[in-house]
Amino acid sequence: GAVVSQHPSRVICKSGTSVKIECRSLDFQATTMFWYRQFPKKSLMLMATSNEGSKATYEQGVEKDKFLINHASLTLSTLTVTSAHPEDSSFYICSAQPRGVFGQPQHFGDGTRLSIL
Amino acid sequence: SQKIEQNSEALNIQEGKTATLTCNYTNYSPAYLQWYRQDPGRGPVFLLLIRENEKEKRKERLKVTFDTTLKQSLFHITASQPADSATYLCALTPDSSYKLIFGSGTRLLVRP
Numbered sequence: 001g002a003v004v005s006q007h008p009s010r011v012i013c014k015s016g017t018s019v020k021i022e023c024r025s026l027d028f029q030a031t032t033m034f035w036y037r038q039f040p041k042k043s044l045m046l047m048a049t050s051n052e053g054s055k056a057t058y059e060q061g062v063e064k065d066k067f068l069i070n071h072a073s074l075t076l077s078t079l080t081v082t083s084a085h086p087e088d089s090s091f092y093i094c095s096a097q098p099r100g101v102f103g104q105p106q107h108f109g110d111g112t113r114l115s116i117l
Numbered sequence: 118s119q120k121i122e123q124n125s126e127a128l129n130i131q132e133g134k135t136a137t138l139t140c141n142y143t144n145y146s147p148a149y150l151q152w153y154r155q156d157p158g159r160g161p162v163f164l165l166l167i168r169e170n171e172k173e174k175r176k177e178r179l180k181v182t183f184d185t186t187l188k189q190s191l192f193h194i195t196a197s198q199p200a201d202s203a204t205y206l207c208a209l210t211p212d213s214s215y216k217l218i219f220g221s222g223t224r225l226l227v228r229p
Contacts, residue, residue, distance in 0.1 A: 006160070
């Protein structure tokens with residue numbers, strides 16, 4: 001149980017393109033999902049917290065107009081990298097927090113490798 | 118400043134030995150701490166969660182300790198196997214929200 005599906009797994013596109021990444025919890029409901037960015041051989045950096053039915057909360061230094069987050073249902077959050085540039089190339093990972101008791105682990109997707117040419 | 122630190126150098130051990138990984142934190146008072154495994158090009162996989170009122174937690178060959186006085190968690194893998202080779206991340210919850218702050222991870226290599 002507790003499977004999170006992230007799609008696509010890899011994207012290569014031209015500079016200036018907007019890219020949408022989907023994160024779905026397949027067998028549980030998640031009122032809260034998280035988006036992380038990871039550089040090679042570095043740890044996960046939390047970008048934003050996505051709450052179902054309300055605006056995302058962004059971490060300091062993350063541009064909300066650049067990284068648009070929508071959490072339209074209890075099983076789906078999307079991250080759109082708008083007008084992507086080479087410096088946006090990275091590994092993006094989402095996670096979902098099962099609804100309910102505080103102190104449960106997050107469940108992670110398998111990441112999206114974004115390469116901007 | 119707030120920090121969560123793991124040994125950045127890779128840990129290289131012989132199969133069958135016990136691997137011990139360290140996670141130290143500064144200026145946090147986490148309600149609980151978690152350990153994840155990450156393989157190259159994949160998302161993290163949850164291993165163990167330990168709460169602030171627990172000293173130790175075990176699951177099969179894995180053991181985690183949590184010392185809130187030392188502000189440290191130790192993660193042990195006994196009877197290590199080459200398949201245990203991966204990067205291990207510790208993460209804590211800094212406040213009453215659900216968000217996690219991750220350490221930089223320690224890469225473990227188990228030689229056959």
